[in-house]
Amino acid sequence: MCAAQTSTQPAVKDNYAIEARDLNVFYGNFHAVKNINLRIERQKITALIGPSGCGKSTVLRAFNRMNDLVPVARTTGQVLFHGKNIYDPDVDAVEVRRRIGMVFQKPNPFPKSIYENIAWGARINGFKGNMDLLVEESLRGAALWDEVKDKLKQSGYSLSGGQQQRLCIARAIAVKPDIILMDEPCSALDPIATLRIEELMRELVEQYTIIIVTHNMQQASRVADYTAFFMVDDARTGFLVEYGESDQIFTKPKDRRTEDYITGRFG
């Protein structure tokens, strides 16, 4: 286990988007994840995989301080973003979340019009430019524009599940974040909608760093440039087993446990 913690850094230069150092998250007395060290590459897709309850979502949420919203959650260690620990007392969690956007497991558009869904985030972040243009740009960026351009005033709820999820992605990119976190974004979608989101992720990665949590190993191998494999110990505490380029993780895993998992021997 100790080996897992120290030997999992891929050989990278300084070109990382965000880095976790000795990250531990507790929910009350429960130690959810321990000693995570993870460097996320800029403008790449990094997938976090592992069995249920291994803490991959917790790690993802630690990257933009979403765990702060859970009253009993406590985080130790560092998450470095542009060289600054986002858990420092002088850092505003709201500002962190503006720079590091998030897309959730279940599509959660606001109960407002499609237009308003995108404009709201920009407006609260002080956007002063041409809102119509921004809405169009964001919807085009999320490959949704052609489908909704004639019904921008309709409720976001009127869209299909896949469209709603792309709306949530459009909403996230409208505030122009550096990193987009995606927490199992396709788990509530059918295969065709999933494929569209995956294509979209490949387009978005030209501009954004994407971290995705997924249960689906095929998805991770299809879209992710890097993959981190998490496991859970006897105390149900999650830890990082192996981290590297997806090709290597899925074809020649260094760790026996990774191999067991990806070949379907457990999990």
Place this chain on the structure above:
Amino acid sequence: MVSQQNDFLKNVTREQLRQIFIGAERWSEIDPSWPDTPILRFIPGADSGTLDFFVAQVFGDSLDDLPKADLLAILTANVSAGRLRALNAERAVVERTREEILELVITEIVRPAIVESWSLTESIFQRPAIEAEVAAIPNAVMEFRSWLTWDFITSPQSSDPATAGVFTAILGSLWVTLIAFLVSVPLGVGAATYLEEFSKGSKLDGLIETNINNLAGVPSIIYGMLGLAVFVRFFGQITSGIAFGMADPSTANGRTILSAGLTLGLLILPLVIINAREAIRAVPKALREGAYGLGATKWQTVWSHVLPYALPGILTGVILSVSRAFGETAPLIVVGVSTFIVVNPDSPFAKFTTLPVQIYQWTSRPQEEFQRLAAAGILVLLVLLLAVNATAIFLRNRFSRRY
């Protein structure tokens, strides 16, 4: 009909007769040759039909068709000075409308009296007996009437059941409920938002929470005592309007609409808070996370997403609470509602009565007619409550359809 002592009255013209009955105080004012003594008038009873005949002869018209000036003259000339002062104290007689003065002439001078009344079932099943009884009373007219009429709704309170109405009470109820609404809704929704979204779970917050839950079960009369001690007595200068120079000169104490509204506002505040908290708690976590994920502050999230989403639920609680305030009686009696009042309330600093208090007061009177009025009042109260609720439910459904 002339008293035999007034032997000077021989060839009185119709114009002189008119003056005798309206305006002139002394005989000499009409004709200098007549003695300088006060005119004593004896008005014929209305039941006999003589008054109508008399009016028709002297004024060439029936009472109903007389202009305001003549009615006013008849009234001032024929009621006692003390009664006139009392009427003027309520509201200057000259300022009242023609219809109101006509009503006063009928109630003060003609004085029709209800000798007996029967219920609907008695009217239907014992009709011969009733007719026989009516025939035995001299000058009696039998009238089949509904107590719930448009006049009943638009007339002020009166000591005469035939003309009494609930308009003043309806206005009082609406005023008081409006103030209770304005007090409890912003305060209650604000408190619920704080407790659900911003509270850090401190000891003080826990104490507040326990108190709110307990206050929801406190008997309403206790709130009445609180209102009496705090709003009527302690803040009397404010609730009476003296502090703003807007006091009602006939009361100038704290027993006003404002005190009652504040008391009822306090009474329903725990209900509003508890219901609003439930509604806020039911807002899906995903919605909040979506907003936080975009870099929204807590306040932006609450204001733009949580409260709009919770609004239909909050409104449901408000509807229930306001209906409760509308029908509440006991605390108002303690706070000092007026039991008999004919002046419509026109400001928060006015005396008032409310519909439930009016009904309560009518049911406690011995005359059967007032109990019939109470029944009619209850129907009005029910219809108003249904109307208020229907409006609120309509509004709520409109809000929830937006999503």
